[in-house]
Amino acid sequence: MARRPRISTLASIMFGCCALSLLVSCKQEVGSSQAPQVPEVGIVLATAQDVPDEPEFIGQSESSRPVEIRSQVTGILKEWFFKEGRDVKKGDRLYQIDPVPFHAAMLSAKAKVAQAEARLVQAKQNLARVKPLLAEQAVSTKDVDDAVAEEMAAKANLEGAKAELVKAKFDLDNTLIVAPISGMIERTRVYEGRLVSAQTDLLTIIQQVDPMYVIVSAPESFLLKRQRDSTAKRIQHPGVYQLRGVLTFADGTTYGQEGVLDLLDVGLKTDTGSRQARVVFPNHDRVLLPGQFVRVRFKGTVKTGAILVPQRAVQQGAKGSIVFVVGNEDKVEMREVQATSWQGNQWIVEQGLHVGDRIIVEGLHKIAPGAPVKPVPLPAPAATTVPTAAKPQPERAS
Secondary structure (H helix, E strand, C coil): CCCHHHHHHHHHHHHHHHHHHHHHHHHHHHHHHHCCCCCEEEEEECCEEEEECCCEEEEEEEEEEEEEEECCCCEEEEEECCCCCCEECCCCEEEEECCHHHHHHHHHHHHHHHHHHHHHHHHHHHHHHHHHHHHCCCCCHHHHHHHHHHHHHHHHHHHHHHHHHHHHHHHHHCCEEECCCCEEECCCCCCCCCEECCCCCEEEEEEEEEEEEEEEEEEHHHHHHHHHHHHCCCEECCCHHHCEEEEECCCCCECCCCEEEEEECCCCECCCCEEEEEEEECCCCCCCCCCCEEEEEEECCEEEEEEEEEHHHEEECCCCEEEEEECHHHEEEEEECEEEEEECCEEEEEECCCCCCEEEEECHHHCCCCCECEEEECCCCCCCCCECCCCCCCEECC
């Protein structure tokens, strides 16, 4: 009878401990649901800066002077002297047309000139003889008129013979075809024994490759935007013909010489809706070749008041680029932005942000639109003025 109260007391103690433990656990769960932890996010302030505005376009190189070599006379090709694909200098011999027929033509022209000169001398002597006789009425006026007409005809015949001699000498001289400029010569289109027609048959082409031209095309949309930016004074432009070009090859390497824009077409090309520009590059080492596709970045223009955003802060949403900012009451806001170009590791944002916006850079995986956050300022990124060769794509928002 004395042991039953002990068992009852032990059970009461165990029950009380379980109830206390359960009560403490419930209080902790209630307390945690009532006071959630606000995530910290790293932010930077949107500021306006002046940065280089350096658009880049695809271009194709071409020689500064492609000169077609054609014969001035019709004849049989006797010999050619150059090595194909090599450099030639102005005045170098290229082709020899058989000169024998042209020698004969020039000898014949010289004989005609001699005959015409002799005829003129005889006509002058005849006129000098009959003029005094007219005063003595020993000859008629008609005889004098005939002598004058004979002299005039002899002069005309001499002029014609001299013109024929000039033509014969021109043809003979042009049987030897020389290089009109210095440059690189292409393969020959004709060989020995070929009948070459004057000013018709293409013999070869000399390409002047120093300097070299690069032709680029700017789309109409870019031109319209550039005009609006200039009107609104959002860019500082030194003038079209003060722009410099930096050339990048297909493998990503940069050409060591800068070019200068020297020609801007007056109008747009109707088939592409673009405006062409020509950039001149020195090419002493023959690195550039006609027909190469390259990229040209234009230097010299500055974008004023540009908002730069760290690259990792720009995400790709369903409708385009987005940025998360800390808005009123420290709650997350999502902004649709227009990120146009990349400067170093930062995007230039032209629409969607304002100076002073608190842009979320770190902790993006912990946020949601409308949720409260605790903003922690990060050191402002250094302004970068060296643009990358390729334009990256914004990261997709998770």
